Amino acid sequence: MKILVVNAGSSSLKYQLIDMNGEKVLAKGLCERIGIDGKISHKTADGRTYAEQIPMPDHTAAFKCVEKALISGEAKAIDSLADISAVGHRIVQGGATFSKSVLVDEQVISEIERLADLAPLHNLAHVQGIRACRECFGTEVPEVVVFDTSFHATMPPTSYLYALPYEYYEKYKIRRYGFHGTSHRYVTGHYFKITGAPVEGSRLITCHLGNGASITAVKDGKCYDTSMGLTPLDGFMMGTRTGTLDPSIITYIMEKENPTAKELSDLCNKKSGMLGISGVSSDNRDIEAAAAAGNARAKLALAMQRYQIAKFIGQYMAALDGADTIIFTGGIGENSDNLRRVVCGHFGYVGLKLDDELNKKMIRGAEGVISTPDSAIKVMVIPTNEELMIARDTKEIVEKL
Numbered sequence: 001m002k003i004l005v006v007n008a009g010s011s012s013l014k015y016q017l018i019d020m021n022g023e024k025v026l027a028k029g030l031c032e033r034i035g036i037d038g039k040i041s042h043k044t045a046d047g048r049t050y051a052e053q054i055p056m057p058d059h060t061a062a063f064k065c066v067e068k069a070l071i072s073g074e075a076k077a078i079d080s081l082a083d084i085s086a087v088g089h090r091i092v093q094g095g096a097t098f099s100k101s102v103l104v105d106e107q108v109i110s111e112i113e114r115l116a117d118l119a120p121l122h123n124l125a126h127v128q129g130i131r132a133c134r135e136c137f138g139t140e141v142p143e144v145v146v147f148d149t150s151f152h153a154t155m156p157p158t159s160y161l162y163a164l165p166y167e168y169y170e171k172y173k174i175r176r177y178g179f180h181g182t183s184h185r186y187v188t189g190h191y192f193k194i195t196g197a198p199v200e201g202s203r204l205i206t207c208h209l210g211n212g213a214s215i216t217a218v219k220d221g222k223c224y225d226t227s228m229g230l231t232p233l234d235g236f237m238m239g240t241r242t243g244t245l246d247p248s249i250i251t252y253i254m255e256k257e258n259p260t261a262k263e264l265s266d267l268c269n270k271k272s273g274m275l276g277i278s279g280v281s282s283d284n285r286d287i288e289a290a291a292a293a294g295n296a297r298a299k300l301a302l303a304m305q306r307y308q309i310a311k312f313i314g315q316y317m318a319a320l321d322g323a324d325t326i327i328f329t330g331g332i333g334e335n336s337d338n339l340r341r342v343v344c345g346h347f348g349y350v351g352l353k354l355d356d357e358l359n360k361k362m363i364r365g366a367e368g369v370i371s372t373p374d375s376a377i378k379v380m381v382i383p384t385n386e387e388l389m390i391a392r393d394t395k396e397i398v399e400k401l
Helices: 059-071 104-116 123-137 151-152 164-171 179-195 249-259 261-270 272-279 283-293 298-318 329-335 336-348 356-361 386-398
Strands: 004-007 012-021 025-032 039-044 047-052 086-091 144-149 203-209 213-219 222-226 325-329 378-381
Touching: 004 123, 004 386, 012 059, 012 386, 039 059, 047 213, 059 123, 086 123, 086 386, 104 213, 123 144, 144 179, 144 386, 151 179, 151 222, 151 378, 179 203, 179 213, 179 222, 179 325, 179 386, 203 298, 203 329, 222 298, 249 261, 261 325, 272 283, 283 298, 298 336, 325 329, 329 336, 336 356, 336 378
Parallel strands: 004 086, 086 144, 203 325, 325 378
Antiparallel strands: 004 012, 012 025, 025 039, 039 047, 203 213, 213 222
16 A cells, blocks of 8 residues: 655645555655745655756645656656555644544545634645645545644643633633644654553653654653643744743733734744744754854753753653653754753753763664663654654555545
8 A cells, every 4th residue: 555645834745655565655755835936856765856846836736746756757656646545644733623533524624624723824734735635636535634633632631721711721722732743652652662661651751853842741652741732832942933931921022012913923933942042043953053163142042942851851750750761853853962962961860871872873863772771761762753653544544444
């Protein structure tokens, strides 16, 4: 079974074609600048590439470009779209409605659309992607939606409720939903698979660290608490996001500068975080380079980031009554040995000991333990694979049809 995994953004469309016989990626690519001028970059597993600047007025046009890349030219991966058995879509926000992956129908699409208020930058783009896919493939090809929020559906009310009047939860479902759930679920499952550790009684802290980042407390293999909230803005500082913020800061800025709602949203989501503090970039690599060159604000941004990550890990140790393993994943978590060293350095008091040599080696897709054998808490690096998680869910659902 070959499954096409799709992650549609407002002006982009990422995809991977995965052969579930061996779970091998056959090809992957990115359509970007949809609605502007259009560009596709495509690569097969054996290294053949195709790239083209081509008009993409909408997501349907983008899917036509994906179709062309997959079935024709020097970098084709399959002979026909008929070789694709199903399509799996990443959906950011499933709200309280979706606690697991489901087969797509019109009712599901409408509900994803209805939840757009909780993720306006994401859900409407996902709906565009689903509808565009249906135009290209037809409704006879089954499609499955996999929600970033579903892994966090096991949180108890003590974790997911905010201390607002309860009526706001009842009327508008204002609560903590959490995100990056597909990644947290993948690394959690993979941890149990490679270690053989018992699920019952386990206490994991999974750290998905990228430009967007979140940390999850996992108890008995299930989410117990997570750092992101009603939206992906909550938690600790990220590439361009503030993380948790005193709400009075917003009202104070409103009084001083009278910004519009959109300007406030852009301030918190696009101009803050590592970019806002460093003034250099939202990319950790750029900031680390600037810090190494002596940039004081870049150094401050890195110090704040590492401190806040350590604080959340400490909170979740308290929530779980300790921790068996801390797992680092995501682009930064998998590749910044410096970040891991600094963060783990906060936990010497509970007996955590990092193996510096192993930590330095565990980059660029490497997987394994980076703590010493006598460390009271195991520390691991596990590269995430959200696309494979989506493909697995899709295969499981489609095989039951």
